[in-house]
Amino acid sequence: MKRLALPLALLFGIIIGWLVFHEADSPSTPLEAKRKDVPSILPPASAGSLAGKQGKPKESAPPPLTQAEKQAFFQDLDDSPALSEIIYALELIRGMGPGELITTLNAWEVNKSGSLHRNQVSVYLFRALLELDPDEANAYYQDMDGRGMKHLFRQILYKVQAEDDLARAVNDLDTIKDVNERSQALNAIVRSMAEANPKAALELLQSRKDAQPWGYQQLFSQWVALDANAALAQLQQLPDGQVRQQAMNGFVNALAREDPARAATFAEGLDNFQEKQNAIRAVAREMIREDVEAGLAYIFSLEDSQIKNQVLQSNIHAIANEDPQLAFEYVQNHLNGRLQDNAMSTLINSLAGKDIEQAINMMNQLPYGRAYQSAISRIAGQWGQKDPAAALAWASGLEDGNEKENALRNVLSSFARQNPEEAKDYYWSLDDIDQKKNLAQAIGSQIAQSDTSAALQWAQSLPDKEVSDYAYDRLLRQWVYRDVHGVLEHLEASGDQERINKQASNIVGQWAQHDLSAAASWASALKDEKARANAINRVASEWLNHNPYEASEWISTLEAGEARDQAVTALVNNIRRSDPVAAFAWATTLGGESDRKNMARRAVDELKKSGQSDTARREIAASKLSSEEKEYLLKRLDASAKP
Numbered sequence: 341m342k343r344l345a346l347p348l349a350l351l352f353g354i355i356i357g358w359l360v361f362h363e364a365d366s367p368s369t370p371l372e373a374k375r376k377d378v379p380s381i382l383p384p385a386s387a388g389s390l391a392g393k394q395g396k397p398k399e400s401a402p403p404p405l406t407q408a409e410k411q412a413f414f415q416d417l418d419d420s421p422a423l424s425e426i427i428y429a430l431e432l433i434r435g436m437g438p439g440e441l442i443t444t445l446n447a448w449e450v451n452k453s454g455s456l457h458r459n460q461v462s463v464y465l466f467r468a469l470l471e472l473d474p475d476e477a478n479a480y481y482q483d484m485d486g487r488g489m490k491h492l493f494r495q496i497l498y499k500v501q502a503e504d505d506l507a508r509a510v511n512d513l514d515t516i517k518d519v520n521e522r523s524q525a526l527n528a529i530v531r532s533m534a535e536a537n538p539k540a541a542l543e544l545l546q547s548r549k550d551a552q553p554w555g556y557q558q559l560f561s562q563w564v565a566l567d568a569n570a571a572l573a574q575l576q577q578l579p580d581g582q583v584r585q586q587a588m589n590g591f592v593n594a595l596a597r598e599d600p601a602r603a604a605t606f607a608e609g610l611d612n613f614q615e616k617q618n619a620i621r622a623v624a625r626e627m628i629r630e631d632v633e634a635g636l637a638y639i640f641s642l643e644d645s646q647i648k649n650q651v652l653q654s655n656i657h658a659i660a661n662e663d664p665q666l667a668f669e670y671v672q673n674h675l676n677g678r679l680q681d682n683a684m685s686t687l688i689n690s691l692a693g694k695d696i697e698q699a700i701n702m703m704n705q706l707p708y709g710r711a712y713q714s715a716i717s718r719i720a721g722q723w724g725q726k727d728p729a730a731a732l733a734w735a736s737g738l739e740d741g742n743e744k745e746n747a748l749r750n751v752l753s754s755f756a757r758q759n760p761e762e763a764k765d766y767y768w769s770l771d772d773i774d775q776k777k778n779l780a781q782a783i784g785s786q787i788a789q790s791d792t793s794a795a796l797q798w799a800q801s802l803p804d805k806e807v808s809d810y811a812y813d814r815l816l817r818q819w820v821y822r823d824v825h826g827v828l829e830h831l832e833a834s835g836d837q838e839r840i841n842k843q844a845s846n847i848v849g850q851w852a853q854h855d856l857s858a859a860a861s862w863a864s865a866l867k868d869e870k871a872r873a874n875a876i877n878r879v880a881s882e883w884l885n886h887n888p889y890e891a892s893e894w895i896s897t898l899e900a901g902e903a904r905d906q907a908v909t910a911l912v913n914n915i916r917r918s919d920p921v922a923a924f925a926w927a928t929t930l931g932g933e934s935d936r937k938n939m940a941r942r943a944v945d946e947l948k949k950s951g952q953s954d955t956a957r958r959e960i961a962a963s964k965l966s967s968e969e970k971e972y973l974l975k976r977l978d979a980s981a982k983p
Contacts (some may be wrong), residue, residue, distance in 0.1 A: 378673070405432070407440060411447050429461055433468050438476050445480065462489050490736035494521065497746055498528030506533065510544065519550065527555045531562065542574060553582040557590035564594035567807065572606075578674055585615070592619040604638065621651045631664035649675060653683045660690045668702050684711040685718065692722035698978060700734075707895040713743055720747040724754030729757075730768060731826055733776070749778045756782035773806065780811035785818060792819055792826075824850040841871035846877045852882040861893055862904075873903040880907035884914040892926070901969040905930050912939045918944035921959060928963045937969060944973050953977060 402824060405413070410432055434575035436444065445465050466489075470477035481497055484490045492895035502509040509529050516522040526548060533541035542557055545551045574593050575704065596603040600623060607619035620642065628635030628953065642648040652675065659667040664687070671683045683881040684706065692699040696719065703715035723731035728751060735747035756763040756779060763783050770776045787872070788795035790813070799811040819827045824847055831840045844866055849861035856879065863875035876898065883891035888911070895911055898904040908926055916923035920943050949958035960973050 378939040385756040393486075394809070407443065410436075410440070411444060413449060414444055422475055426461075430464060431466050433621060436468065438469055438473040441465055441472070442476065442480060445469070459489065459492065466493050467496055470496060474500075489875050491524070493523055495528045498525040499532050502532035504531040511563045513548075513550075522550055522943045523552045523555070526551060527558065530555055534559050534562040535568075538566060539573070546972075552584040555585050556587040560587045560590035561594040563599060564702055568595055568598065568602075579699050580612075588615055589618065589622065590621045593626070596623045599682055600627055600630070608642075617650060618648050620647055621654050623653050624655050628655055628658045628662065632666065634661055635659070636666070640674065649679050653679055653686070655688050656683045656686045660687050664695070664698060665700075666692050668705075678710070681709065681711040681714070685714040687724070688715045689718040692719045696723050696726075710930075712747075716747050717750055720750035721754045724751035725758040728752070728755040728763075745774075753782040753785075755779070756786050760786040773804075776804065777810045778809045780807050781814045784811045784815045788815055790819065792801055792822075813839070813842065817846055820846045820850050841866070841868045844868075844871040844875040849878045849882065852879050856883050856886065856890075864898065869902060873901075873906050875911060877906040880910045886916055888918075892922075900931055903933055905935055909935060909939060912943065916946045920944075920950065920952070921955065924956075924963075928965055936965075937972070940965065940973060941967070942977060944977055946976060 363467075363581050380563070386394060412428065413432070415709065433441070445462070462492070466477065466480075469480065478497065481490070481493050484493070497511065502514075506529070513522055513529070530541045533544065539557060542556075545555055547838060551821055560571055560575060571591055574975075575584070576585055585971035595606065597874055598772060603623045604620075607616060607623050609621055610616040624635055624639050625637050635655070636652075639655070640650050642651065652670070656667055656671065659670070667687050668684075671680055671687060676684055680684075684702075688699050688702055691702065695980065699715070699719050703712065703719060706712040706715060720731060720735055723734070731751040735744060735751050738744040738747055752763075752775065755766070760783055763779060763786075765775065767779050769785065770779065781798065784795045784799045787798055795815055796812060799808055799815055802808040802811065804868055816827055816831075819830075820843065827843065828847060831843065844863070848863045850858045853864070860876075860879045860883070863872065863879050866872040868877055880891060880895060883894065891914075892911055895904065895907045898907060905918075908930055912923045912927050923946065924940060924943035927936060927943050930939060944956050944960070947953065947959075955976065956977055960970050960977075963970070965973075
């Protein structure tokens with residue numbers, strides 16, 4: 341393999357990309373270093389390097405960096421490096437040996453996801469190692485833990501293997517045991533083949549049972565760049581289904597980039613409505629990226645109003661990135677109802693991440709309703725991540741009501757998610773009891789993602805008992821959804837019967853989803869009458885939805901009382917339409933007079949609706965209801981029979 345080179349095209353590509361994304365904050369001199377420790381003069385350029393091509397005058401090279409200095413440079417790169425830093429990083433990579441590359445990769449913490457720039461540097465480091473020493477690169481990849489950059493490195497490995505020996509790479513697919521890894525390997529091979537022979541790549545995909553539909557999207561996207569007509573001919577031969585859908589997405593997206601007018605004509609000519617809508621949406625998205633007003637003009641030229649509205653709504657985020665005010669005006673003037681509300685919500689959420697003031701200004705122009713309520717919630721969530729104090733001041737100034745409460749809750753929740761340690765400190769500055777409750781719950785929830793016990797201990801450590809109990813109880817409720825048995829063991833070990841009773845309904849609700857009998861037995865054994873009634877009612881509801889007959893057998897074993905009456909009521913409501921006779925029989929067993937009267941009436945009404953009035957009279961006469969109850973039901977039955 342060739343030693344890593346940094347071709348002119350690569351550097352020009354980096355320069356163009358950097359200028360696009362950093363135009364607003366670029367230094368006055370394009371190659372001006374953003375940090376003092378970055379050398380102002382790059383290492384001596386080779387004949388093929390950027391400096392050599394431009395014919396810059398030679399300057400004396402700085403002393404070569406030590407290994408420690410190189411590591412310090414890479415560790416110091418932030419998420420938005422200057423252009424000079426990117427170029428210098430590539431020059432350093434070009435001069436490294438396998439050992440230095442591995443050391444740098446380890447120090448770079450590639451298992452942790454980062455910004456696009458940091459990920460690109462990781463890819464350059466690994467690609468350099470792969471070209472210098474494939475065995476070391478493969479060993480490094482195998483030793484990686486977790487996800488992080490491993491997915492990208494895997495793609496690089498398989499693609500290079502396919503370029504070197506395609507037949508061997510294909511044969512080696514069946515030696516990969518992990519299904520996901522094998523699919524990714526296949527996709528990398530297909531991508532490599534598609535660069536020269538997309539037809540052969542398609543045949544490989546179609547021959548593999550482990551091929552995933554998304555592989556067809558990448559293939560047809562590459563195919564369009566080589567020969568759009570040939571890609572279309574193959575696309576039209578694919579049967580309906582996920583494969584065709586993914587292939588269609590790849591084809592339309594790529595064609596819209598290459599030839600928007602042709603892509604629009606193709607999309608509008610499709611017969612399948614869903615394919616047509618998806619294709620038009622993709623075309624509009626590409627047009628908006630090039631020229632937002634031209635993209636909007638295309639959308640509003642569409643004749644089908646349903647497609648027009650859906651395409652506009654789905655592209656609101658892209659339009660807002662280009663011109664938020666224009667997006668706002670189009671949504672206000674051209675959409676209505678729920679479509680307008682949803683589009684406004686998307687627009688303001690997108691804008692709130694960049695310009696809170698403009699987002700608030702747009703929100704204030706909305707009438708009270710869904711869009712306004714959603715806007716408050718979105719702004720609070722976005723602002724709370726960046727400046728919780730300012731966001732709280734804004735939310736506190738809103739009119740009293742649900743919107744204000746939700747805004748305050750969202751601000752604090754976002755703050756805790758984004759920076760739990762700072763949120764802990766901020767908690768002590770709060771005076772409002774509700775704000776303290778909300779923030780305590782949010783902090784606890786964040787801690788519980790990695791350590792539930794630590795979260796519960798933190799909640800219990802809070803000096804204000806009202807806040808402590810509030811946060812603790814909600815943490816337990818969240819824990820129930822993740823590990824019902826863990827919560828139960830924790831509560832039983834603590835001997836806190838009051839909390840067991842409080843959480844009983846939540847516990848059996850989750851437990852009954854995978855073990856009805858065990859949940860029912862536990863619920864029936866509760867000593868607290870109210871907790872037992874609520875828990876039994878929760879089990880009954882779950883069991884009735886699963887199998888009413890089995891549920892009725894269990895309910896028949898319950899002792900008379902509030903718990904049984906709640907379960908019987910749930911049973912009658914569940915079966916009164918499918919089996920009104922049985923529903924009536926069960927209703928008559930209720931202990932409470934009011935409940936018995938209401939449930940029996942509902943069952944009789946269902947019998948009447950289904951043309952079984954005579955059956956209803958016989959059931960009423962044969963029941964053990966009091967004479968007054970029977971008279972009431974018969975009068976109701978006779979009254980409902982009159983025109």
